[in-house]
Amino acid sequence: MxxxxxxxxxxxxxxxxxxxxxxxxxxxxxxxxxxxxxxxxxxxxxxxxxxxxxxxxxxxxxxxxxxxxxxxDKLGEVADWAQQCRQFWQEKFTSLDKYLHKIQNTKKPEK
Incomplete structure (x- = not known):
């Protein structure tokens, strides 16, 4: 094999x-x-x-x-893969950041 x-x-x-x-x-x-x-x-x-x-x-x-x-030039395959991963996680972190800001702003103020 x-x-x-x-x-x-x-x-x-x-x-x-x-x-x-x-x-x-x-x-x-x-x-x-x-x-x-x-x-x-x-x-x-x-x-x-x-x-x-x-x-x-x-x-x-x-x-x-x-x-x-x-x-x-073959290392371009690695760079392309790393860029795809970077983009994927950047979108996830952006979404998480928006969600955290949203729940922080809707939290009721304590008296």
């Missing part, structure tokens, strides 16, 4: 988020990426593989080296 990966799975892991942030600055080879983490190179390679499967990075060969480059 093949695992379907998406951008949300990619950013769910803090190591992968760090890799994305590093690659957003400049292209790096796998060794340069791995040097920034206290895990095995094999673990970093797995993170890079997942990021590649999700379309957030591409690997390009330059001579004998393989360089990873960020492809951040």
């Amino acid at each position: 093949e695992v379907r990966r998406d951008v949300f799975q990619a950013i769910a892991d803090p190591t992968r988020r760090q890799i994305i942030e590093m690659l957003a600055q400049r292209s790096l080879n796998l060794n340069e990426i791995a040097d920034n983490f206290d895990v095995t190179r094999q673990a970093v390679s797995l993170h890079v593989k997942i990021l590649t499967e999700c379309g957030l990075i591409v690997i390009k060969k330059q001579g004998r080296e393989r360089y990873c480059e960020a492809r951040l």
Whole structure:
């Protein structure tokens, strides 16, 4: 059974988020990426593989080296989803605020 990966799975892991942030600055080879983490190179390679499967990075060969480059346009899916959530909750909080003001103003004054 093949695992379907998406951008949300990619950013769910803090190591992968760090890799994305590093690659957003400049292209790096796998060794340069791995040097920034206290895990095995094999673990970093797995993170890079997942990021590649999700379309957030591409690997390009330059001579004998393989360089990873960020492809951040896929993060638009996350931004769109976050905006929908923000809009949903903003409407709920606005409605709650109106309701609280209404019941506060209809409260009978104490003598």
